[in-house]
Amino acid sequence: MxxxxxxxxxxxxxxxxxxxxxxxxxxxxxxxxxxxxxxxxxxxxxxxxxxxxxxxxxxxxxxxxxxxxxxxxxxxxxxxxxxxxxxxxxxxxxxxxxxxxxxxxxxxxxxxxxxxxxxxxxxxxxxxxxxxxxPAEPEPEPPRPQPPAPVPxxxxxxxxxxAAAPRPSELDVSLGLGALWRRPGVDPHLLLSVRRGLGSFGLDAEAGLGVSRDVALTVYEAQGGAFFSYRLPVTERLRLEPGVGAGLVFHSFRLKDAWVSEPTGTQVSPAGWARMKLRWRFSEQFAAEARVALGLLRPVTHVREGDTLWSRGSVRLETGAQLSWGF
Structure with a gap:
């Protein structure tokens, strides 16, 4: 009952x-x-x-x-x-x-x-x-002794x-803000990602921008990468999404001393990431995501007269939150 x-x-x-x-x-x-x-x-x-x-x-x-x-x-x-x-x-x-x-x-x-x-x-x-x-239909009795008519x-x-038709591909666009963790500081990080998936698997494209401003130096780090990801259901609305990816990081800097011969410059480094997302879907189209990624890339250090102005090692931690909507 x-x-x-x-x-x-x-x-x-x-x-x-x-x-x-x-x-x-x-x-x-x-x-x-x-x-x-x-x-x-x-x-x-x-x-x-x-x-x-x-x-x-x-x-x-x-x-x-x-x-x-x-x-x-x-x-x-x-x-x-x-x-x-x-x-x-x-x-x-x-x-x-x-x-x-x-x-x-x-x-x-x-x-x-x-x-x-x-x-x-x-x-x-x-x-x-x-x-x-x-149910089997009974054969009609012939009115005369003739062979019965064939039953179709x-x-x-x-x-x-x-059979069930294949599920259509999904397109999710995510935009969020987070932090780039380096020693000894932390920088704001803006991230845009697009995911094209079929079922639980998907291919992601990510683009990010980190900014670090100092009295003597300004640094911009732009990144772009492609990821392979998998969405693992935990509950009806909660998903875990591990992924791995590779791409490039563009490191651009500007020194504020006018007498320096080369006050600006750009370096390009290949990079790889291991990433994990926690995704909470609060409607059919919208979801909130928490993102943690560990990146490996070429280290960079800026030194002036023996003093370190800015430094980032070969390992970088990225954290952030994103809002995602699907089409």
Whole structure:
């Protein structure tokens, strides 16, 4: 027995399913039909309300009835069982029959709720036709002693035709501010990154700018790199994203002494990074990220008359926070 919100949710579900079952029995009383049940009980109360589970169950049941199936309650025995579960990308659909089982995925957040309901109903109907076992039709008795007419074999759509389509690539753009840690100081760091992914894997492009201002010296360090990353789900909204990358760091400096023969200069150094992001998605398009990266590059030191004005070793620590939005 369910209590609270779940109890109310499934009482509405039972009333709606009973009405649809009665309708399917009235329509199909003249011919045997395959019984089908649709189960949303694995969804949480929050997901059930977010995706309007009552309306989704109604649309799926009506579509199945139109296709000639008899819709029954999830608690009743059924020849075919349909189920929807929560996945990191959205909804996972399952259709189980006596001989085979078919799965598909549906991404959420890319369209309206009506479009989501239509896509789920369409895919579940196709999957039901695949796993359905059509009852054998009796051969008609010939009016005269003649060979019986050949009975056409039922056309069954192969499972490959209804396999889940590949998930579309994702494009995420992130902008943030952080710090470049060096000995003995710390500099502000502005970072822009773009991620192109397929599923959990992705390719990232990052561009950053660090600025260090002193009485005698100003330093700009611009960086650019390409990363290979992987998003590891921790919870429904939390992701860990390790990555490795390589690129270049442009070190530009300007001395403020007018009498120096070369007051400005630029150095280029190859660099490599090991990076970790902690990503919290607070909506379908927006997320907040915490970033930590350890970089290896050529060390740089600026010295004037024996005094060290600015120094950075071969190891640099980068930290920061970013806001990310997806397209």
């Amino acid at each position: 369910l209590a609270g919100g779940h109890g109310r949710r499934y009482s509405r579900h039972h009333r709606m399913t009973a009405l649809l079952c009665a309708l399917s029995l009235v329509v199909l009383t003249q011919a045997p039909a395959v019984s089908v049940s649709f189960d949303l009980r694995s969804l949480s109360e929050q997901d059930y309300r977010r995706w309007d589970g009552v309306e989704l169950e109604r649309k799926v049941a009506l579509r199945l009835i139109q296709e000639g199936f008899a819709v029954v309650s999830p608690q009743s025995p059924a020849q075919l069982r349909l189920r929807a579960i929560r996945t990191p990308e959205g909804l996972g659909l399952e259709a189980t029959g006596p001989r085979q089982r078919v799965e598909q995925g549906v991404r959420v957040g890319r369209g309206s709720l009506a479009e989501l309901h239509l896509e789920v109903a369409q895919k579940l109907t196709e999957m039901t036709r695949v796993v359905a076992v059509q 074999e039922p056309v069954v759509v192969p499972p490959e035709d209804v």
